[in-house]
Amino acid sequence: MRKWLKLLLRIGLVLAIVAGALYYWLRPLLVRIESTTLASGIHVKFKTEGTNVEEYANQAWQPYFAKGINMGATIPGHFPGELAISEDDYERWFGMIQDMGANVIRVYTIMMPEFYEALSKYNMKHQKDPLFFLQGVWSPEEQLIEGQDAFDPKIKEKFEQEIKDAVAAVYGKTTLTPEPHSGKAGGAYKFNAGPYLMGWIVGTEWDPKMVKGTNDLHADTPDYTGKYFRNKPGANAFEKWLALMVDTAAQTEVQYGWQHPMAFANWVTTDPIAHPGEPLVEEDLVSVDPTHIEAVNWEAGYFASYHVYPYYPDFFAFDKSFQEMTNSKGEPDSYLTYLNKLKAAHPNMPVMVTEYGVPASVGVAHLGTLGRDQGGHSEKQQGEIDADLLQEIHGSGYAGAILFTWQDEWFKKTWNTQRYDEADRRAYWYNTLTNESFFGVLGMFPSKDNKLFIDGDASDWNKLKDKTKLDVQVPGFEEIWATHDEGYLYLQAKLSEPFDPSKESIYFGADTLPGGNRHGPELHGMTLDEGLETLIELSDENKSRMTIASNYDIHSRLYERSGLPDIDPKEKQDDSGIFKPWKLAVNYLLEYPDSRVNHPFGDVEVGILERGYSDPSRSDYNSKAMWQVQGQVLEMRIPWMLLGFSDPSSLSVINYSLPSKNKFEMTHVKGVRFVPWIVKNDEVVGRDNSAAAQPIPVSAMPLYTWQGWEDKVNYVERPKQSYYIMKEALHKINGPATPTDQSGS
Template sequence: MRRGRWWVLVVGAVTAAVVLIIVTRQSPPPEQPEPAAGIAGLAALPPLAAGPSWASQPVLVGGLRTVATAGPAGFALHTVTGDKRFLPGVNLGSTTPGHQPGELAITEADYRAWFAAMDRLGVRVVRNYTIHPPTFYTELAAHNRALPDRPLYLMQGVYLPDESYVTKGDLYHPNVTTTFTAELRDASAAVGGKLTRAPTPGHASGTWTTDVSDWLAGWIIGLEWDPPATAATDRANAAAAAPAGRYFRGTEAASPTERWLAARMDELATAEAGAGRSAPIAFVNWASTDPLTHSHEPLENEDMVGVDAEHVRATEAWPGGTFASYHAYPYYPDFQRHQPELQKFRYAGRADPYAGYLNQLREHHRDMPVVISEFGVPSSLGNAHHGPLGRDQGDHDEAEAMRIDAELLRMIKDLGLAGGFVFAWHDEWFKLTWNTVTHQVPADRRQLWHDPLTNEQYFGLIAADPAGNPDAVARLLVDDPAARPANRVQATLDESYLHLTVSLAQPLPARLTIGLDVLPRLSGAPPPGGADPRPDTAFALDLAGRTGQAWIRVPLDPMPLDYPVPPSARPAPVDGWQQFQQLLNREMIVPVSGRHMSLELFDVGRLRHGSWNPEDAHADSRALWRLDGTELTLRIPWAPAGFADPSSRQVLVPRGTRATTETSPEVGVLLSTGAGTDQFAGSVQWNDWQRTYHTERLKRGASAVRDALVATAAESG
């Protein structure tokens, strides 16, 4: 076999011949409702202890019926056991694996199972982002009527149907305003059970007949505002008149963006008042457009413009009032790492910049409650940003991520804010993040596979684990007692990984490298009469030291797509091989202080040894290989294997800063010990897949979040 020098990295390669067709769980047509899949691990949680009732007790103020009010005295959710002042909740997306959010693929059975699971976890509020199909509201009402003392309250979101304001630089554009106004009115009608909509791509349709307003905790409208487009809106509409709405008005200090929001909030309030209802109404905001000044923020866009809820006021005619809503995470923007006053703020006996930021938000909004409507950290293998105190945007084991989420929820309550909604209920396969998005081609198939390197796909309390084709059982690839270094090899694959099980001959080698030949064109075609491929990606394992590293041939390295990293900033290539890494931060200068921020890279190619079985007490969800006696088990994420989209067998081939792909005909697998023992195990082949299968599981350590949800609910009276 022609070795080249690929094995120098550490030694070895494995795989085998197998043809697999992967089909994944996809929502069936409406006439064939999908049965609810059980959520593994949920039954192991002990039953919740009985506590004070949260049964809804709406009040009538000024002729309007309201379940909640928000104002200078705080947030008050009216229940039969008194007002609840803190809302512990969770964010719910609008789709399932295998689908884009606009497909609204969640089924009636999904809602029923999820609401029951939320109850078991102590969730008191479920927040959505858009109008869900009629079954959402029907199942929510059924759930709440069955459990009147512990209902799930609704924080209803309304998304902008037309986001072209970003390219137009103008929220006031007629298309943007008109479509959002119509969506607000439809949302009010949906909550009241009086809406019919014809099928429209990207929108829920059908007939809404269930009134859930007795459990309506409030509204959060809009989206995370794009800073440049918001600043452009303010410049282009400086002369726009302040709306004189009956229910909401902008103050004299209101910016054009804030005036536009006041008008939209008044439109929603008008629709609600027409149905005899009132509820607190807020707009979405996030740290990138908060009203505070962050003098030490390195990126101009992250402190370019502010949107201030203080400048949008409810009138006395609107008893529901208003509040400030923020998506606030502990790892971004970077001002949390550099702002001096945040570095000094102490919480729970230590300096805590995130707690300092939450405290700043509360102090700014002295006469209205603040709800942290998104927070959390992901349990992904990949990372996108470092945060203070190790609260990074990824690279967390599931149990660690759940512990941090629980810690943050308790912090939000302790600091006097009015609510905290964990992001998110379940893992979302369609999500993208900045340091992997250019590597995923074609983008319109991202929902058909689950990328462990994309942190945004792993925020859920509920894991959506890839299941693969139920007919695609492991195939025996090598079964030869005399073969070395492996006498038995099995392979299978799913939406996240290529899985290999290798029985090693004794004595065990100290090191083994598993190489994958994903593009014969790149590495050279096999010689006539024999298979002799060279790998394009390699996974070097130190079997004795229980460590490992992923490598990729320099022509396939995706890093140039993200940033022109100086060669001196990375480990030097070895014979044309580069360690697989992720970019976390570009080189920057911090304003005011002039501090130089070095380029930050992350060794996402580190191959952790251990068990990833969530039932194991010492499992690490980031582990990728384990050695039990002579049996080696390895799961290889698709991105380090070289793939831009495994569902269509596309391998990423960067051409400068342009992402292109080539179709892999098969994946050759090789093993090498680096001691003259090389083995070609065969080739893995599969057909393109158009559907996905997955199973649902409560993430390991989620009981910590449950404890925090229960505790903060108990302290909310």
């Protein structure tokens, strides 16, 4: 009996191995993607025709509009290049993306093998309606910027190899060594995702100084005439280099039996249009013109790819010549005007906007027109703006619109907060002041997002195990509780009587470091034995905010020599008694000759605390809600950076020392002490406000502390309101716009 069992097991093992081998070798035959075949035997599924992209479907070529979304390479707690997103994650996301109405995913670089495997398996199950992708190839960006010469042999060879690796990875014919620290993926690429490819986008946004440097160094470089792509007469040196790179991609791909439309990445900064009202010379320094390159014997064709946002560069707001057109609401619209000018600059070729969108964040990095800022939006506002931009792109006759982006990415940084946090810890906490992290329509929220709602109801607090009661004996407060997660420090207070924000104010002073304000108008005669770095005031909807002690105001310290008005010396003194608005810069001081025109330094207040409901199941949900009160129950959540934290996962705060080389020093602390008080009729409730009163002992207040979470991050994945708004907008679009669809006037 045992012999028979062993024999059966061996037979079963052999059959399993044979079945696996057959699946591996025959799986390309399982891909039943409809395509046409050239006389040479090369397959073509997509091609360009005039200003359109076309898909071969139902045995004919049909106009195709790419309703796409960009996808990042990682999840919270990880940096790009780390093996973080599972095959199951991808398959789930692909279903959500298609359900949203998108037909294309754009990726920027070689993804982990799991991406191509998951997409192939997903599409095998959805062969009648597959999900396509645009494959990007990441250029050696840092080396290009450092060397200022694209023709440097080391750079040229590195990029050519990256192109060849990307093609081999897409077609499942390579094994690459991962480089996690540089963000480069790797592994064994065995699944052929080529049949689901829509096209190639070679390179990244080009640094204008590098482009000009390359042109200056190689002004006499000969024209490039490749097998499938060449530059036209009049092309500059960098465009000739790009013709070589696009041709390299084409020559490599054809070896795998396919042709797909080709493009190189581009952005507004290096477009071929003049921006006479752009203040910064660098933003209109040089052009990289797609029309200076053409396809030769490449049946799949060639298209232009641009990243176009409504708030950058600054000419979108300043240049009146880009406000000539009005949108469907009758408003002068610089984005719509730009779209039409860009389209006109590319006759007889398709143009796609391969990045557009705004983030849902508290932080703001640039201001645009019509409220289309880089940040400062709720999820609902994000969706409404993104849907408007999609409508304008489609109506202007573009071949595609690829939204930025699918998932939030905590590791991202942005120019006006990166000096305040620790770069090597960026992926481990949720900093809503860093707008760049929150362009996603799939939110990646801190771990209490689905456990603790800001709504004035304490019942969810009763279920929490990781909460701390702060033993604060203060008139007006019966009890105070605190907890935290990767994004916020939460407070819940049971008040002695119902709170009426129109008649009284609640204050919470926060102490993290020695020093700060021990007195001030907000204290209404009280003094403290230890200073406050930040202060929360909750009153009516127009006054609730977080402020910062003037001598701790990191914004003033960083920018006082970069455009801010002169600071009163009193503000720099410890215990100045002055609390200032919490601000972020949105543009530097612009002065001739560095800029064409003079423009003052710009900043915005980001410490405004909106009252609302953070429960996404409510119809009145507001993703930016920071506090709510119902009767005697007060709840709030405080973004970590507003408290001065550079990394809450290691209890690290920005310290008082002056910035050194535009970088602040960081200090590890034990936690936060809160000092609460209520002011009614200009008097502190239950306090002796006479001059003889003893200082309030802040040092005796309970310390709220927590264990750092190092690299162990928990998060909640949830579609934002913007996902559902974009779903409605995307489902309304079927194919390219007709002339009657053109928006604006």
